[in-house]
Amino acid sequence: MKIAYISTCQPRECGLATFNENLLQAVNHYLPFNASGSFMVALNDSDDKYQYDYDNRVKFVIAQEHLADYQAAASFINRSGADMCCIQHEFGIFGGRSGAHLLTLTSALQMPYTVILHTVLERPDPVQLFITRKLADGAAKVIVMSKKAVQLLREAYRIPLGKISSIPHGVPDFEKPDIQTIKQQLELPIGKILLTFGLIGPSKGLETVIRALPTIREQHPDAKYVILGKTHPGVLKRSGEDYRDSLKLLAAQLGVEKHLLFISKFVDEQDLHAYLSACDIYLTPYPNEAQITSGTLSYAVGAGAAVVSTPYWHAQELLKSNRGKLFNFNDHSQLSAIVNNLLSNPAELNKLKQNAFRHGLSLRWPKIGKQYTQLFKANAETTSPTLLTENTLMKVTSLTRPLSWKTY
Numbered sequence: 001m002k003i004a005y006i007s008t009c010q011p012r013e014c015g016l017a018t019f020n021e022n023l024l025q026a027v028n029h030y031l032p033f034n035a036s037g038s039f040m041v042a043l044n045d046s047d048d049k050y051q052y053d054y055d056n057r058v059k060f061v062i063a064q065e066h067l068a069d070y071q072a073a074a075s076f077i078n079r080s081g082a083d084m085c086c087i088q089h090e091f092g093i094f095g096g097r098s099g100a101h102l103l104t105l106t107s108a109l110q111m112p113y114t115v116i117l118h119t120v121l122e123r124p125d126p127v128q129l130f131i132t133r134k135l136a137d138g139a140a141k142v143i144v145m146s147k148k149a150v151q152l153l154r155e156a157y158r159i160p161l162g163k164i165s166s167i168p169h170g171v172p173d174f175e176k177p178d179i180q181t182i183k184q185q186l187e188l189p190i191g192k193i194l195l196t197f198g199l200i201g202p203s204k205g206l207e208t209v210i211r212a213l214p215t216i217r218e219q220h221p222d223a224k225y226v227i228l229g230k231t232h233p234g235v236l237k238r239s240g241e242d243y244r245d246s247l248k249l250l251a252a253q254l255g256v257e258k259h260l261l262f263i264s265k266f267v268d269e270q271d272l273h274a275y276l277s278a279c280d281i282y283l284t285p286y287p288n289e290a291q292i293t294s295g296t297l298s299y300a301v302g303a304g305a306a307v308v309s310t311p312y313w314h315a316q317e318l319l320k321s322n323r324g325k326l327f328n329f330n331d332h333s334q335l336s337a338i339v340n341n342l343l344s345n346p347a348e349l350n351k352l353k354q355n356a357f358r359h360g361l362s363l364r365w366p367k368i369g370k371q372y373t374q375l376f377k378a379n380a381e382t383t384s385p386t387l388l389t390e391n392t393l394m395k396v397t398s399l400t401r402p403l404s405w406k407t408y
């Protein structure tokens with residue numbers, strides 16, 4: 001079966017690109033990529049189609065804001081002999097208002113497509129609601145990664161249950177390494193390691209952890225908080241390193257700057273596994289409940305890390321059954337109490353790690369890939385996507401007109 005994967009693609013430093021690559025490799029085990037002729041259509045975040053050095057699996061490149069590229073991509077896919085398309089969806093990676101350019105592509109496809117929604121908003125604005133419903137109308141299947149996302153699609157978007165599938169976020173085949181050796185290889189400071197990784201920005205709530213450090217230091221003076229990751233490209237473009245600098249300033253004001261370590265790089269999965277294995281506690285202090293999927297949280301659980309998190313939606317599901325600990329949003333006092341208790345009780349800390357690791361076995365990509373393969377095979381046998389009506393096409397046209405970013 002020949003599949004066209006539409007997504008951001010590596011080497012672009014993007015969570016969706018990593019997810020797409022992992023999905024492709026997992027499905028490849030059941031549907032060999034080269035033998036099937038499957039290929040990728042890459043989304044670029046600039047007008048330069050040579051911005052990234054893609055490998056030869058990428059057969060077409062779309063410049064995000066170029067509407068004509070979406071029309072040309074649909075024509076290319078239709079001529080390619082693909083049996084179906086798999087689309088990774090985030091509003092921010094497609095052009096037009098809230099990514100409306102994508103509808104121009106999907107409405108022209110002559111084969112079934114599946115869309116994987118990485119964000120499902122509880123209160124979408126009218127444009128976001130329109131786009132999501134039209135994508136779902138035309139799709140053979142809409143895939144989400146949590147029960148909460150299924151609930152939202154049914155209640156907020158009125159998408160039929162039969163159109164929706166829930167498949168958990170996959171994680172690599174992590175093995176348990178020698179932790180002391182890993183710590184030496186990574187040149188991490190001696191002591192207890194608290195870790196957060198991912199693209200850095202104000203939506204991460206990292207200041208909550210820094211405010212908890214003085215109390216943690218009182219009981220565990222060797223504790224260090226490691227923030228691993230580059231600043232999010234969108235944040236960097238808008239405000240440079242202001243957020244990172246504000247975290248450093250806060251740490252200095254609280255007298256815990258020696259307990260804070262920034263490692264500003266985008267790490268591959270092998271290195272990420274090493275950092276997750278080396279940490280004593282993994283933290284996701286996100287301040288917003290409405291986070292439907294967190295790849296970083298999935299990775300941490302898959303690696304068998306002891307996770308302490310705010311109760312955003314994905315964390316509530318993934319960390320139940322004592323697979324992690326939850327603390328209230330922005331509550332650094334509660335966070336410090338939980339961290340101190342875990343660091344003082346190795347048996348309880350290890351129990352969390354064991355519970356997470358056992359659950360993570362069910363999230364390994366080979367198992368997740370099998371679920372996707374079965375779904376893809378079923379979808380390829382469905383009819384082509386529903387064509388948009390004339391009224392809908394007029395609506396899409398209005399949403400795909402060039403606008404300044406301020407209009408969004």
